[in-house]
Each structure stands twice: as C-alpha cells, then as structure tokens.
Amino acid sequence: MGKKVLILVSVLVFAAAVIYAVFFYEKREITPLTNSWDTPIPHQEVPQNLVSLKAEDCGVCHKEHYKEWKLATHAHAWTDLQFQAELKKESSPFMCINCHIPLQNQQEFIVTGLINGDIYQPVKEKNPHFDPILREEGITCASCHVRNGEIIGANGSELAPHPVKKAPAVLDESLCIGCHNANAVITPTLACTFETGDEWKAGPYFGEKNCISCHMQEVERPLVEGYQARKSHRHWFTGSGIPKFDTVQTTIQNGLEFYPRILTKTLSAKDSLNFEFMVKNENAGHRVPSGDPERFILTEISVINSKGAVFVKDTFRIGEEWEWYPEAKKISDNNMYPGEERTYALNAKLTQPGDYRVKIKVTKHRLNAKNAAYNKLGDNYPLFITIYDKEIPFAVK
Ligand code: HEC
Ligand code: HEC
Ligand code: HEC
Ligand code: HEC
Ligand code: HEC
Structure with a gap:
C-alpha cells in the first residue's frame, strides 16, 4: 500500500515537472532592451593622462566648472533623498537609474535583457568595473564629456593634456533632451511624463534660444587657471532653484x-477693492512648471488691515494633478505656456475706513508636504522657495 502511494506521488511529481518545463520554462524567453532609457552609456575607459573619470579629478584643473557643477541638481541626481526613496519602492523598475547615474561605470549590475519582456525581471550580471564613488556623483562631467577614451568638447582645444574630440553635436540640446523628454506609459500605474523638450520645440524659442543658452549662461574666462580666457559656460544648470538639501x-x-x-x-x-495680479511666463523656453508632474506654484493673495486681520484671501495654483491608482491618469494641467499671461482677480468690500494692504506671496514647490512625508524625506528637505513676497498699501476713506 505504502509503496503504491510512493509510486503514484513520484509519477505525479514527474508529470508536474514535465508540465512546468513545457508550459513555463519554455516560455521563459529573454527579450532584448528596446527603449533608449533601458541602457546606460556603455563602459568608458579613463582618457589618457587623466587619473580617473571623477568630477573631483577634472576639478583639479577645471576648478570653476567643478565648483559650479556641485551646485547643480545634476550632482545630486543619485544622492537625492526623494530619488532614493522612490528607487527603493517595488514599483520602480531597473531603468530608473539610467538617467540619474547614466554611465555603466556607475552601475553595480549590467542588464542584458528582460525575462519575458517583464521590466521587473531584468537579467543582471555583476559589473566588474563598478565604481561606487563615481555613482555618488550622479550626472557627472564624464556623463556628458567622455566617450571612447576622449574628452568631448565643442571647440577641440589643442592645449589640453587629455585627448579632445571636437564634437559639438554631442553637446547640443539633444544631449539635454535625451533625458529631459520621456513620455511613456511603462505600467498602468507608472507613467513617465517629462516633456520639456517637446514643449520647447513647440514654443516660440525654438530656433532662437535652446536649453544650453538659457541654462548654461555664457561667460568669458580661462578654462584652467593660467590659460587664456575664452568663451565658456556656467555649469550650475540653473533651474527652479529649489535646493535638494538644506545645506546646498x-x-x-x-x-x-x-x-x-x-x-x-x-x-x-x-x-x-478690485485687485488684479497678472502672471506671465516671460523667461522659460517651455511650460512652467515643466518636467516632474509634482511641481507646482502657489499664489496667495489676501487683504489685511493695519492690525493684520485678514478680510479676504484666495489661493491660485499652477501645476498638474494626477491620479496614480488604479491607473496613472492626468486629472488637470494648467501649467503656463511660454509667453502665456494669466490674471488673478480679488474683490473685497471694505466698509471700515482705514489703512489696508494687499499681501501677495508666490511660492514654487518641488512636491507637496503629504508626498514628502510619505517618502519620509525628513524635516530638513526643502519643499519650496518663495519667489515673490510683497505688500501694497491702500486706504479706505
Ligand atoms: C529618461 C530619463 C529618466 C528616467 C528613465 C528616470 N528619470 Fe527621474 N528624472 C529625470 C529628469 C530629467 C529629472 C528632472 C526633472 C525636472 O526637474 O524637471 C528627474 C527627476 C527625478 C526626481 C526628482 C524630482 C524632483 O522634483 O526633484 C525623482 C525622485 C526621480 N526622477 C525618480 C525617478 C524614478 C523613481 C524613476 C524610475 C521610475 C526615474 N526617475 C526614471 C529623468 C529620468
Ligand atoms: C591636468 C589638467 C586637466 C584635467 C585633470 C582635465 N582637464 Fe580638461 N582641459 C585642460 C586644459 C589645459 C584644457 C585646454 C584649455 C584651453 O584650451 O584653454 C582642457 C580642455 C577641456 C575641454 C574643452 C575641450 C574643447 O573642445 O576645447 C573640456 C570639455 C574638458 N577639458 C573637460 C575635462 C573633463 C570632463 C575632465 C575630467 C574627466 C578634464 N577636462 C580633466 C586641463 C585638464
Ligand atoms: C549635463 C551635461 C554636462 C555636464 C554634467 C558637464 N558638462 Fe561641461 N559642458 C557641457 C556643455 C553642453 C558644454 C558647452 C558646449 C558648447 O560650447 O556648446 C560644456 C562645456 C565645458 C567646457 C568647455 C568650456 C565651456 O565652459 O564651455 C569644459 C572645460 C567643461 N564643460 C568641463 C566640465 C567639467 C569639469 C564638468 C564636471 C565638473 C562638466 N563639464 C560637466 C555639458 C556638461
Ligand atoms: C543623463 C541625463 C541628463 C542629461 C544628459 C541632462 N540632464 Fe538635466 N537633469 C537630469 C536629472 C535626473 C535631473 C534631476 C536631478 C534631481 O532632481 O535630483 C536634472 C536636473 C536638471 C535641471 C534642474 C531642474 C530643477 O530642479 O530646477 C536643469 C535646469 C537641467 N537638468 C538642465 C539640463 C540641461 C540644460 C542639459 C543639457 C546641457 C541637461 N540638463 C542634461 C538628467 C539629465
Ligand atoms: C528661454 C530660456 C529657456 C529655454 C530655451 C529653456 N529653459 Fe528650461 N527653464 C528656463 C527658466 C527661466 C526656468 C525656471 C522656471 C521656473 O521654475 O520658474 C526653467 C526651468 C527648467 C527646468 C526645471 C523645471 C521646473 O519646473 O522647475 C528644467 C528641468 C529645464 N528648464 C530644462 C530645460 C531643457 C531640457 C531645455 C531645452 C529643451 C530648456 N530648459 C530650455 C528657461 C529656459
């Protein structure tokens, strides 16, 4: 009796294994990576006469470029607390890192394909050239300037101790757009909607000013101390100005x-009282805000008397609103187009004579306090900056 059961169980187990092998293992197909953001910039060797790819080592000679880059959010694209919090979520797929630490040298694993095309099942192997210090630097000098053992430059200087390849097309706005424009629904609850490049192409600055002319201001200076001054560019990639860390x-x-x-x-x-507050997107070559859909701008207008009592108050928001579950869906979007004007009106019936003020405050937000708390960003993570703060006196006779 015991023997029969044993045989039966063995047969069943064998059958199950065969069925599994036929139906599942056979279907375990490795599919190649297809999107541009699925793969990093391939492994780069250190160009001749340089000690490493690290920004700090470029900074030994290019002191000012280095100091400026340290102020850019590019330098914090990996260490940023919000990025780290989001990366740790199960819903974040492998390719999140390809724009934040874009060189293969910065990545611990090399991804060679996907199991059955599933972005949550990458085929990984250890990267023997992984450099954890370079990873800390996020979008570093080498991300934009090192290819095939050479330093990519727009001018091809012959005075540099390192090999220089003149390739202005590698350093034009297409470089920026490669990361700053990603529009894709990756899973039902994960959509990428950075359209800064498309917004610029559709707007009035196209052909006039580009990402680089607005975000890397031109300056005449030596590229290395002791060399002649030439046309150069600021490397702080001036943006919204909302800092990543309260120390930066x-x-x-x-x-x-x-x-x-x-x-x-x-x-x-x-x-x-009839008060009007006109807001105009006068300086940006794309919509405001742009990029990350969590950004927003709040305008708060109130009327107060000389004792500070508030009579009327209204708040106006510029930004997008999204619903992420059960399906990523944009609910509303009133981001301002380049050149667009918008007027906010406030009316107040003030029956008491006296001195009053209209108080206006405009704040620019990286993300709201609820999402910051959800991501456990702590009390010192800067969520917004104030960009306009004014009081206008008037009297009621
Ligand atoms: C195609 C390139 C690209 C990929 C892929 C990418 N990012 Fe980003 N990420 C960006 C850019 C560009 C910004 C800056 C956007 C801006 O400031 O307008 C950014 C900013 C961020 C920020 C900071 C937002 C802020 O307000 O400062 C976080 C957090 C972030 N990304 C998380 C992720 C996660 C998680 C993934 C994977 C799901 C991901 N990123 C994949 C390009 C990318
Ligand atoms: C030992 C000093 C030194 C180091 C280290 C160094 N550079 Fe240079 N670099 C120079 C000099 C000198 C020039 C030429 C300056 C000139 O033409 O006025 C130059 C020129 C350049 C140019 C301009 C190329 C062009 O098209 O004209 C770029 C870009 C550049 N370096 C980037 C880098 C990067 C990125 C690193 C680090 C990976 C680096 N450099 C490390 C000294 C250095
Ligand atoms: C996000 C891309 C990016 C990063 C990161 C970056 N650069 Fe540049 N760099 C550029 C662009 C774009 C230019 C201007 C090309 C042109 O002249 O049109 C440039 C120009 C330069 C030049 C030539 C002179 C000038 O100022 O125009 C030097 C030198 C240079 N970079 C050094 C560095 C160093 C050192 C770092 C790191 C500390 C760095 N860059 C980081 C994109 C980048
Ligand atoms: C390898 C991908 C990559 C490239 C190339 C790149 N960026 Fe970025 N950029 C990012 C990411 C990611 C962030 C956000 C970092 C963060 O918030 O931690 C960012 C942030 C910025 C910001 C700051 C946004 C803010 O918070 O205000 C500006 C401005 C910017 N980039 C402009 C440029 C320009 C101009 C170029 C081209 C010269 C460029 N970027 C090239 C990925 C890239
Ligand atoms: C005419 C000048 C101009 C041009 C062209 C331009 N920008 Fe901007 N950009 C701005 C200004 C001004 C801001 C600040 C907007 C704000 O936060 O008030 C900005 C903000 C940004 C931000 C931060 C977004 C946010 O809402 O905080 C990013 C990222 C950025 N620009 C990237 C780019 C890229 C990439 C290009 C090229 C496709 C580009 N910009 C072209 C002027 C320009």
Whole structure:
C-alpha cells in the first residue's frame, strides 16, 4: 500500500515537472532592451593622462566648472533623498537609474535583457568595473564629456593634456533632451511624463534660444587657471532653484514675472477693492512648471488691515494633478505656456475706513508636504522657495 502511494506521488511529481518545463520554462524567453532609457552609456575607459573619470579629478584643473557643477541638481541626481526613496519602492523598475547615474561605470549590475519582456525581471550580471564613488556623483562631467577614451568638447582645444574630440553635436540640446523628454506609459500605474523638450520645440524659442543658452549662461574666462580666457559656460544648470538639501545652495531662474495692479488707490467705504495680479511666463523656453508632474506654484493673495486681520484671501495654483491608482491618469494641467499671461482677480468690500494692504506671496514647490512625508524625506528637505513676497498699501476713506 505504502509503496503504491510512493509510486503514484513520484509519477505525479514527474508529470508536474514535465508540465512546468513545457508550459513555463519554455516560455521563459529573454527579450532584448528596446527603449533608449533601458541602457546606460556603455563602459568608458579613463582618457589618457587623466587619473580617473571623477568630477573631483577634472576639478583639479577645471576648478570653476567643478565648483559650479556641485551646485547643480545634476550632482545630486543619485544622492537625492526623494530619488532614493522612490528607487527603493517595488514599483520602480531597473531603468530608473539610467538617467540619474547614466554611465555603466556607475552601475553595480549590467542588464542584458528582460525575462519575458517583464521590466521587473531584468537579467543582471555583476559589473566588474563598478565604481561606487563615481555613482555618488550622479550626472557627472564624464556623463556628458567622455566617450571612447576622449574628452568631448565643442571647440577641440589643442592645449589640453587629455585627448579632445571636437564634437559639438554631442553637446547640443539633444544631449539635454535625451533625458529631459520621456513620455511613456511603462505600467498602468507608472507613467513617465517629462516633456520639456517637446514643449520647447513647440514654443516660440525654438530656433532662437535652446536649453544650453538659457541654462548654461555664457561667460568669458580661462578654462584652467593660467590659460587664456575664452568663451565658456556656467555649469550650475540653473533651474527652479529649489535646493535638494538644506545645506546646498542653487542658482535660481524664474520663468514667471508678476504685475500687481490696484485699480484705484483710494477707495470710499461704498466701493469694493478690485485687485488684479497678472502672471506671465516671460523667461522659460517651455511650460512652467515643466518636467516632474509634482511641481507646482502657489499664489496667495489676501487683504489685511493695519492690525493684520485678514478680510479676504484666495489661493491660485499652477501645476498638474494626477491620479496614480488604479491607473496613472492626468486629472488637470494648467501649467503656463511660454509667453502665456494669466490674471488673478480679488474683490473685497471694505466698509471700515482705514489703512489696508494687499499681501501677495508666490511660492514654487518641488512636491507637496503629504508626498514628502510619505517618502519620509525628513524635516530638513526643502519643499519650496518663495519667489515673490510683497505688500501694497491702500486706504479706505
Ligand atoms: C529618461 C530619463 C529618466 C528616467 C528613465 C528616470 N528619470 Fe527621474 N528624472 C529625470 C529628469 C530629467 C529629472 C528632472 C526633472 C525636472 O526637474 O524637471 C528627474 C527627476 C527625478 C526626481 C526628482 C524630482 C524632483 O522634483 O526633484 C525623482 C525622485 C526621480 N526622477 C525618480 C525617478 C524614478 C523613481 C524613476 C524610475 C521610475 C526615474 N526617475 C526614471 C529623468 C529620468
Ligand atoms: C591636468 C589638467 C586637466 C584635467 C585633470 C582635465 N582637464 Fe580638461 N582641459 C585642460 C586644459 C589645459 C584644457 C585646454 C584649455 C584651453 O584650451 O584653454 C582642457 C580642455 C577641456 C575641454 C574643452 C575641450 C574643447 O573642445 O576645447 C573640456 C570639455 C574638458 N577639458 C573637460 C575635462 C573633463 C570632463 C575632465 C575630467 C574627466 C578634464 N577636462 C580633466 C586641463 C585638464
Ligand atoms: C549635463 C551635461 C554636462 C555636464 C554634467 C558637464 N558638462 Fe561641461 N559642458 C557641457 C556643455 C553642453 C558644454 C558647452 C558646449 C558648447 O560650447 O556648446 C560644456 C562645456 C565645458 C567646457 C568647455 C568650456 C565651456 O565652459 O564651455 C569644459 C572645460 C567643461 N564643460 C568641463 C566640465 C567639467 C569639469 C564638468 C564636471 C565638473 C562638466 N563639464 C560637466 C555639458 C556638461
Ligand atoms: C543623463 C541625463 C541628463 C542629461 C544628459 C541632462 N540632464 Fe538635466 N537633469 C537630469 C536629472 C535626473 C535631473 C534631476 C536631478 C534631481 O532632481 O535630483 C536634472 C536636473 C536638471 C535641471 C534642474 C531642474 C530643477 O530642479 O530646477 C536643469 C535646469 C537641467 N537638468 C538642465 C539640463 C540641461 C540644460 C542639459 C543639457 C546641457 C541637461 N540638463 C542634461 C538628467 C539629465
Ligand atoms: C528661454 C530660456 C529657456 C529655454 C530655451 C529653456 N529653459 Fe528650461 N527653464 C528656463 C527658466 C527661466 C526656468 C525656471 C522656471 C521656473 O521654475 O520658474 C526653467 C526651468 C527648467 C527646468 C526645471 C523645471 C521646473 O519646473 O522647475 C528644467 C528641468 C529645464 N528648464 C530644462 C530645460 C531643457 C531640457 C531645455 C531645452 C529643451 C530648456 N530648459 C530650455 C528657461 C529656459
């Protein structure tokens, strides 16, 4: 009896193994990587006469470029607390790192394909050339400047101790757009919607000004101390200016300009105050905000009396709103196009004579406090900066 059961069990196990092998193992196909962001920049050797690919080592000679780059969020694309928090989520697939640490030298594993095309099942092997210190540098000098053992430059200087390849097309706006424009639905709850490149191409600056002319301001200076001054570019990639860490300063650009207007300066108690606040995207070559859909701008307008009592208050938001579950879906989007104007109006009936003020405050936000708390970013992670803070006095007679 015991023997029969044993045989039966063995037969069943064998049958199950055969079925598994036929139906599942056979279907375990390795599919190649197809999207541009699926693969990093291939392994790079250190160019001749240099000691490493690290920014710090470029900075021994290119001191100013190095100091500026340290202020750029590019230098924090890996260490950023929000990035690290999101990367650790199960929903974040392998390719998240390819724009944040874009060189293979910065990556611990080499991904050679996907099992059955599943982005959550990459085929990985250890990268023998992985450099953990270079990884810390995020989008580092070598990400943009090193290819095939040479330093890529726009001018082809012959004075450099390292090999230089003149390749201005590698350093034009297509370099920026390669990372700053990714529009894809990756899974139902994971959509990539960075359209800064498309916004620029569709806008009035196309053919006039590009990513580099606005974000890497031109300056005349030596590239290395002791050399002659030439045309150079700031490397702080000035953007929204919202710092990544409270210890790091960034340089700020504002896309929006503000034009407050009180329609009458002195009111009688019978009138109501009509206040207008015009906002214009005057400086950005794309929409504001752009890129990350979590960004937003808040304008708070209030009327207060001399004692600080608030009579009317209104808040206006510029940004996108998304629903992520059960399916990533954009609910609304009132980001401002280049050149677009928008006017906010505030009316207040003030019956008491006296001195009043219209108070306006505009803040630019990286993400909201709820999502910051959800990602456990801590109390010192800067969520917003104030870009306009003004009080305009008026009187009611
Ligand atoms: C195609 C390139 C690309 C890929 C792939 C990519 N990112 Fe990014 N990421 C960017 C760019 C560009 C920015 C900056 C956007 C901006 O400031 O407008 C950014 C910014 C971020 C930020 C900071 C947002 C902020 O407000 O500062 C986080 C967090 C982030 N990415 C997480 C991820 C995660 C998680 C993944 C994988 C699901 C991912 N990224 C994949 C290009 C990419
Ligand atoms: C030992 C000093 C030294 C180091 C280290 C160094 N450079 Fe240079 N580099 C120079 C000099 C000198 C020039 C030429 C300056 C000139 O033409 O006025 C130069 C020129 C350049 C140029 C301009 C090329 C062109 O098209 O004209 C780039 C870009 C550049 N370096 C990037 C880098 C990067 C990136 C690193 C690190 C991986 C690096 N350099 C490391 C000294 C150095
Ligand atoms: C995100 C890409 C990017 C990164 C990162 C980057 N650069 Fe550049 N770099 C550029 C571009 C674009 C130019 C300008 C090309 C042109 O003249 O049109 C440039 C120009 C230069 C030049 C030539 C002179 C000048 O200022 O125009 C030097 C030298 C240089 N970079 C050094 C560095 C060093 C050193 C680092 C790291 C500390 C670095 N770069 C990081 C994109 C980058
Ligand atoms: C390898 C991918 C990559 C390339 C190439 C690249 N960027 Fe970025 N850029 C990023 C990522 C990722 C961030 C966000 C880093 C973070 O928030 O931690 C970023 C941030 C920025 C920001 C700051 C956004 C803010 O927070 O205000 C600006 C501005 C910017 N990039 C401009 C440029 C320009 C101009 C170029 C071309 C010269 C360029 N980038 C090339 C990936 C890239
Ligand atoms: C006409 C000048 C101009 C051009 C052209 C331009 N930008 Fe900007 N960009 C700005 C200004 C100004 C801001 C600041 C917007 C703000 O936060 O108020 C900005 C902000 C950004 C940000 C931060 C987004 C945010 O909402 O905080 C990124 C990323 C960026 N630019 C990338 C690019 C890229 C990539 C290109 C090329 C495709 C480009 N920019 C072309 C002027 C320009």
